Amino acid sequence: MKIIGITCSPRPKSNSRYALEEAFKTLKNEGMETEIFDMNKLDVKPCQGCDFCKTNDEQKCAVKDDMQDIYESLKTADGILLASPIYMGQLSAQAKIFLDRLYAYFMSNWTEKYGAKKVAILITQGQPGKDLYKTNIDTYIFNFENIVKFQVIGTQVLTENNEPAAITEKDEQIEEAIALAKKFL
Numbered sequence: 001m002k003i004i005g006i007t008c009s010p011r012p013k014s015n016s017r018y019a020l021e022e023a024f025k026t027l028k029n030e031g032m033e034t035e036i037f038d039m040n041k042l043d044v045k046p047c048q049g050c051d052f053c054k055t056n057d058e059q060k061c062a063v064k065d066d067m068q069d070i071y072e073s074l075k076t077a078d079g080i081l082l083a084s085p086i087y088m089g090q091l092s093a094q095a096k097i098f099l100d101r102l103y104a105y106f107m108s109n110w111t112e113k114y115g116a117k118k119v120a121i122l123i124t125q126g127q128p129g130k131d132l133y134k135t136n137i138d139t140y141i142f143n144f145e146n147i148v149k150f151q152v153i154g155t156q157v158l159t160e161n162n163e164p165a166a167i168t169e170k171d172e173q174i175e176e177a178i179a180l181a182k183k184f185l
């Protein structure tokens with residue numbers, strides 16, 4: 001079984017990435033294959049809305065950038081762990097670009113061909129209150145499930161992580177990230 005991690009923070013000492021990496025250690029111990037794509041380091045452009053993916057027979061995205069590597073890896077993946085900070089009440093721009101590029105799955109046979117991937121969403125934020133940005137997270141769930149036709153298996157919000165690497169001292173939150181990842185098992 002293979003799970004890919006999509007990290008969406010620009011920070012070198014990223015809380016969300018740290019939580020994902022800790023969760024992936026558990027998955028690896030369970031014998032699962034993992035691969036991490038760092039959206040901030042990769043060259044992944046926003047969707048250009050050209051509809052090439054809707055009008056050609058091969059179901060390919062016309063934008064030739066690093067997203068092509070993610071599409072390729074996704075073919076054989078069973079799930080995605082999407083890890084993002086909250087920026088201005090929403091998942092980061094890097095996360096939005098990833099979601100938008102999954103538009104290539106919409107009205108195509110990709111999901112039928114390669115399977116409905118399981119998706120888990122892992123969030124870190126500065127504010128207390130796990131439900132504060134529920135509306136935005138629900139929008140991601142809606143799009144993964146109804147547009148991309150993947151299956152969202154869970155979400156986890158890890159609060160009060162304003163400082164870089166703050167989460168490294170929070171064993172309870174790491175356990176929550178691990179519990180989310182275990183839903184893939």
Ligand SMILES: Cc1cc2nc3c(=O)[nH]c(=O)nc-3n(C[C@H](O)[C@H](O)[C@H](O)COP(=O)(O)O)c2cc1C
Pocket residue numbers: 009010011013014015016017084085086087088089090124125126127128161162163164165
């Ligand atoms: C530009 C920017 C906007 C932010 N907006 C919010 C916000 O609206 N609500 C919140 O709770 N935290 C907000 N934060 C704090 C981050 O969500 C928090 O530090 C998070 O843990 C960062 O994750 P990372 O370390 O993986 O980048 C913001 C941080 C930045 C830099």
